[in-house]
Amino acid sequence: MPVRILNQQQVTALLPMAECVDLMGKTLETLSAGGAILPLRTMLRLPDNRGIFGSMPSYLNPPDAIGLKAITVIPGNEGTKYDSHQGVVLLFEAKHGSLEAILDASSITAIRTAAVSGVATRVLARPDAGDLAILGSGVQAQTHLDAVAVARQLRRVRVWSRSRANAEAFRTQAAGRSPCPIEVCETAEAAVRGADVVCAVTAARTPIIERRWLSDGVHLNLVGSSQPTTREADSDTMAAARVYCDRRESLLAESGDFLIPKSEGRFGDDHLVGELGDVLLGKVPGRRSVSDITVFKSLGLAIEDLASAHLVTRRAEAQGIGTVLEIGGLRH
Numbered sequence: 001m002p003v004r005i006l007n008q009q010q011v012t013a014l015l016p017m018a019e020c021v022d023l024m025g026k027t028l029e030t031l032s033a034g035g036a037i038l039p040l041r042t043m044l045r046l047p048d049n050r051g052i053f054g055s056m057p058s059y060l061n062p063p064d065a066i067g068l069k070a071i072t073v074i075p076g077n078e079g080t081k082y083d084s085h086q087g088v089v090l091l092f093e094a095k096h097g098s099l100e101a102i103l104d105a106s107s108i109t110a111i112r113t114a115a116v117s118g119v120a121t122r123v124l125a126r127p128d129a130g131d132l133a134i135l136g137s138g139v140q141a142q143t144h145l146d147a148v149a150v151a152r153q154l155r156r157v158r159v160w161s162r163s164r165a166n167a168e169a170f171r172t173q174a175a176g177r178s179p180c181p182i183e184v185c186e187t188a189e190a191a192v193r194g195a196d197v198v199c200a201v202t203a204a205r206t207p208i209i210e211r212r213w214l215s216d217g218v219h220l221n222l223v224g225s226s227q228p229t230t231r232e233a234d235s236d237t238m239a240a241a242r243v244y245c246d247r248r249e250s251l252l253a254e255s256g257d258f259l260i261p262k263s264e265g266r267f268g269d270d271h272l273v274g275e276l277g278d279v280l281l282g283k284v285p286g287r288r289s290v291s292d293i294t295v296f297k298s299l300g301l302a303i304e305d306l307a308s309a310h311l312v313t314r315r316a317e318a319q320g321i322g323t324v325l326e327i328g329g330l331r332h
C-alpha cells in the first residue's frame with residue numbers, strides 16, 4: 001500500500017495555526033462526546049534521567065482513523081540543534097488497518113499543543129483579554145504566541161525565560177509575527193503581573209508562577225509539565241482557580257500541577273471543573289465572572305496528533321506533497 005512521508009517543513013506548511021485551533025476544538029468535542037479510544041501514554045524512562053520515549057496510540061471517529069505518535073523527549077537538547085521532541089506520527093485508516101502516512105512529530109507537537117491552548121484561551125479567557133505573558137522561550141513559546149493571537153486581540157506581549165539571551169532570541173525570532181512589540185522581562189513575576197493570559201511553556205520542575213502575582217480574571221495555560229512530580233504553578237494558584245483540562249484521566253494520572261496540591265490536602269478530584277470538550281459541548285460551565293482565575297492544564301493527547309496528521313495527510317494528497325513509498329500490507 002502507498003505510504004506518504006511528510007517532513008517538518010511540509011507539515012508546518014499544511015497546518016496553519018488558525019485552522020489547527022478550530023480542528024483541536026472539534027477533536028476535543030469528539031473526545032467528550034465519546035468518539036475516541038485513548039489509552040494513557042506509555043513512557044519509557046531513559047537511564048540517568050536523560051529523557052523519555054513516549055508511545056501514544058489512539059483511535060478517533062470522525063475521521064475513523066488510528067494513530068500512533070512515537071516520540072523522544074530529551075530536555076537536554078535545549079540550546080542544541082536538536083528539537084527536544086522528536087519522532088513520527090503514524091496514520092492508519094481504520095477500515096482495513098492500512099498505514100497511510102508517516103509524519104514528522106516535532107512540527108505536529110509544536111503546532112497542535114499551542115492550538116489546544118488557543119482553544120482554551122478562546123473558551124476560558126475574558127473576551128477583552130489582550131495582555132499576554134509567556135514563560136519560557138523555546139519551541140512552544142513561539143507557537144503559543146501564534147495560538148493566543150488567534151484566540152484574542154493582543155495589545156501587549158511579555159516574555160520571561162531563565163536565560164535572558166534565550167528570551168532575547170525569542171523576541172528576535174517572533175518579532176515579525178507579533179501584533180505588538182515583545183517585552184523581555186527579568187523575572188517571571190514581572191512578566192505575569194497584570195497579564196490577562198499566561199502561557200507556561202517551560203521544563204521547570206518546581207513552580208515558576210505564584211498566586212500572589214496574578215490578577216483577578218487571569219487565564220493560565222499550563223503546558224510544560226506532564227509528570228506527577230513536576231509543576232509550573234504553586235498550590236495557591238491551583239487552589240484559587242477554576243481548573244480545566246484536556247482529559248480528566250490524564251490529569252489525574254500525570255499532572256503534578258494538580259496532584260501535588262491535591263496530596264497536600266488543598267482540594268480533591270472535584271476541584272477539576274471539567275474537560276475543555278465538555279465546556280465546548282455546553283456540558284459544564286466555563287468562566288462565571290470577570291474575576292475568576294481559570295487554569296487550563298494541558299497534558300497533550302494522542303488524538304490531537306492523530307487529528308492533525310489526518311488533516312495534513314488529506315491536504316498533502318490533494319496537493320501532491322510528500323514522498324510516496326510502497327511499503328507493504330498486501331497479501332502475498
Ligand code: NDP
Nearest residue numbers: 084136137138139140161162163166202203204224299300
Ligand atoms: P524547549 O526545549 O524548546 O524549551 C524549553 C524551555 O523551558 C526553554 O524556554 C527553557 O528556557 C525553559 N526551561 C528549562 N528548564 C527550566 C527551568 N528549570 N525553569 C524554568 N524554565 C526552564 O521545549 P518546548 O518548548 O518544546 O517544550 C516546553 C515544555 O512543554 C517542555 O516541558 C515540554 O515537555 C512541554 N510540552 C508539553 C506538551 C503538552 O502537550 N502539554 C507538548 C510539548 C511540549 P531557559 O533555558 O531560558 O530557562
